[in-house]
Amino acid sequence: MTNSFEYIADRWLANRSAAGKRSLKHDVGRLKNYVYPSWGARDISTITRRDVFTLLEDVQARVIKDRGYGIGVNANRVGSLIKSIFAFALDREVITTNPASGVKPLVAEQARKLELSSEQTRAAFRATRGISDPRLRDYFTLLWLTGARCGEIAKSRWQDVDFNASVLRIPKENTKGKVNWSIPLSEPAMVVLRARKSSASGELVFDGPRPLNNLNHYWKRLVKDPSGVELRLHDIRSLAVSQMARWQVPEILLDIVLGHSVGKSIVAKNYLSYRFEAEHRVALSRWARWLNDEQAELTAGAIAALVVRTQEQQPKQP
DSSP states (O other): TTBBBBHHHHHHHHHHHTTTTTHHHHHHHHHHIIIHHHHHHBBBBOOOOHHHHHHHHHHHOOOOOOOOHOOOHHHHHHHHHHHHHHHHHHTSSSSSSOEEEEOOSSSOOOOOOOOHHHHHHHHHHHHHHHHHHHHHHHHHHHHHOOOOOOOHHHBBBBBGEEETTTTEEEEESTTSSSSOEEOOOOOHHHHHHHHHHTTTTSSSOOOOOOOOOSSOOOOOOOOSHHHOOOOOHHHHHHHHHHHHHHTTHHHHHHHHHOOOOOOOOHHHHTTTTOOHHHHHHHHHHHHHHHTTTOOOOOOOOHHHHHHHHHHHHHOOOO
């Protein structure tokens, strides 16, 4: 059927693909799992607002165990997805009204904030270092030591590793912000990479028979907090910058550690060219030493020096 929901959705997906949208894989999965079974062959113009609520309530009722998302979160994501597809159809005059317009999320979402003690954080790191599979152990360890996103490390190539400068360069095609990003590597990170390089045979740092994705379930089984807190791979980034914030590391540097855009002011967005590479290296080196319980805290003098250096490089608002 030319105007079936699946046909229109496929056209919408093609537009998303051409625009390079990062959520495309998740959109396809949600459509196949939740929407096409009910609406795929149906004429999109016959779908009503009541149908929308029925679909979302059905999604909410399904327990999702594999990826750690809450039931309501899945329903909310599907709701946003179908609303966009109906808007696409409305713009092209396939339908006259958007039945999902004004439909509110079924569940109010709250940002996940994980708080662990110093010992809990270090225990999770030690558990990571104790993983028997060397490829997974080294991959998870570099996530800890760099603060990078999972895909940025998983897709790293040997040509991106500068052993002389101790820097990992992430090309823009692998970053969330689509900009090139350099991560200064601490000595513990370099130890991991040198060991892997000595026996490397492929182009990728973590070359192997299977891609390094969807590993949350595996990691949660191997790295368990004794208090019962559920740890996710993305929590590593939160734990890293939370500890650095306790050391009074400036917020602009925390953004850099996470690979975020630097600063929100007009000056920072349009004129700031300094990349804080030295300060970035200090922060990650201290984090690595802290994880290994070496000189566990930054001294007051080191904190002051790091703050002053970072602030000196920030341009003043005219």
